[in-house]
Amino acid sequence: MPRSLLNIGAPLLIVGALVSLPVGLAFLGVIRFNEDLLFFLLAEVMLLSGLLVVTMRDIIRCGLAMIVCFGALAGIYVIAGAPLVAAAQVLIYIGAISVLILFAIMLTQTKDAPASLVFQTQALGAAVASVILALIVVITVAATDWGELGTRLHTATDALAQVLFRDYVLAFEVVSVLLLAAVIGGVYVAKREEGGPP
Numbered sequence: 326m327p328r329s330l331l332n333i334g335a336p337l338l339i340v341g342a343l344v345s346l347p348v349g350l351a352f353l354g355v356i357r358f359n360e361d362l363l364f365f366l367l368a369e370v371m372l373l374s375g376l377l378v379v380t381m382r383d384i385i386r387c388g389l390a391m392i393v394c395f396g397a398l399a400g401i402y403v404i405a406g407a408p409l410v411a412a413a414q415v416l417i418y419i420g421a422i423s424v425l426i427l428f429a430i431m432l433t434q435t436k437d438a439p440a441s442l443v444f445q446t447q448a449l450g451a452a453v454a455s456v457i458l459a460l461i462v463v464i465t466v467a468a469t470d471w472g473e474l475g476t477r478l479h480t481a482t483d484a485l486a487q488v489l490f491r492d493y494v495l496a497f498e499v500v501s502v503l504l505l506a507a508v509i510g511g512v513y514v515a516k517r518e519e520g521g522p523p
Contacts, residue, residue, distance in 0.1 A: 364404050371397035388427045395419045409482045432515070 346365070374397065377390035395418040402411035489497060 364401065367397045367400040367404070370394075371401070384430055385427065388423060388430060391426070392419055392423045395423060409485055 346369070371394050374390045374394040378387050378394060381387050381390065395414060399411040399414040399419070402408070402414060
């Protein structure tokens with residue numbers, strides 16, 4: 326089998342399997358077609374892009390996969406009835422932090438990762454820690470009484486905005502000034518390194 330065909334076929338096979346799993350579960354009646362199906366699709370996109378973040382060698386593509394992961398998480402927040410948290414996820418994590426990380430990578434380092442990545446030397450310890458964490462999560466989920474709610478909870482965005490901008494406006498502005506100082510400091514350090522010592 327030609328390598329180029331394998332490079333195209335393998336991702337398509339994985340994506341097809343990931344999409345067909347929730348659709349098959351919906352047809353079998355295990356999950357509902359509306360929000361459950363969308364939740365499964367978004368969760369799969371989030372997990373797959375999270376794996377791509379830590380396994381791809383091209384660091385720019387890792388950053389783009391991180392943006393996809395954050396976007397899928399924002400979609401899950403919308404389904405969970407928290408549109409304000411979803412908006413904050415998009416504005417802060419996708420719009421600011423991810424773009425800042427990508428610019429920092431592009432301006433400070435080469436695009437390709439080294440031949441031997443750090444996580445490749447720690448694979449055994451990471452695998453053991455992942456299995457232990459998965460067991461803890463499964464035990465916790467199985468032991469929790471998840472009392473079913475009759476209706477979906479929604480965050481009152483207007484009430485939250487009133488509290489934030491009326492009662493906590495000083496803290497909000499202090500954080501804004503702190504972020505502005507961090508940006509100015511970053512620009513100053515970048516300019517100083519570019520031209521040498523001042």
